[in-house]
Amino acid sequence: MSTLTLDRIDRKILHELMHDATLPVAQLAERVGLSQTPCWKRVQKLEAAGIITRRVALVDPEKIGIGLMVFVEIEATDHSPEWRAEFRRVVPRFTEIVEVYRMAGDIDYLLKVAVSDMSAFDEFYLELTRALPCRNITSKFVMETVQTTTALPIDVATA
Known part of the structure; x- marks a missing residue:
């Protein structure tokens, strides 16, 4: 950096x-x-300098068959370096996972998952639970996207 x-x-x-x-x-x-x-x-x-990391095209999810966004909360079975390493090894296998955050508070990780429908999410969920032991997994289904942006708030007036 x-x-x-x-x-x-x-x-x-x-x-x-x-x-x-x-x-x-x-x-x-x-x-x-x-x-x-x-x-x-x-x-x-x-x-x-690594400030601009990529240039990408933003795509309307529904127009490519991604009809369901889900936020998945994960509680780790433990907080060992081994569990974290396994988590980091498993996550890239799932193309449905589009964002991953390690959190402070009640949950350990928050995943943003993009799938075509509930059936596809069920398949994803079952495969994830087979691949990664977790204390608890909670899913929150997006009903409506009110606002989304990839633009970060940058002060253009700063000298």
Whole structure:
């Protein structure tokens, strides 16, 4: 991870790219108040520093057959390094798991799971419980997505 200090222009670049990573360099440069070459060099610097980690396409889940989002809360059987290592080994086997967080509080891990329907979730759930011993697994089904974004709140006014 880099300790690169971000100035106002870097923050503007990140703000614009978080909202639309397909912007041509000319348009990005215009929006942040630079010419194309310095703008492109800054983007490359942000990538090299690991601040920009990927550029991806966001897809409407329902239009590709993902009709059910589920948040799965996991309580570990124990908090040993061995259990955590097994968890980290098992999780990547499940393409349905799109986000994983280690939590503080009542649960140990929170998973965001994307599946086509309840039947697909049931298959996922059964396979997960076979692959990973857990004290408790609780599922919370998304009824409606009110807001979602991948853009992080960045202060573009910071000098």
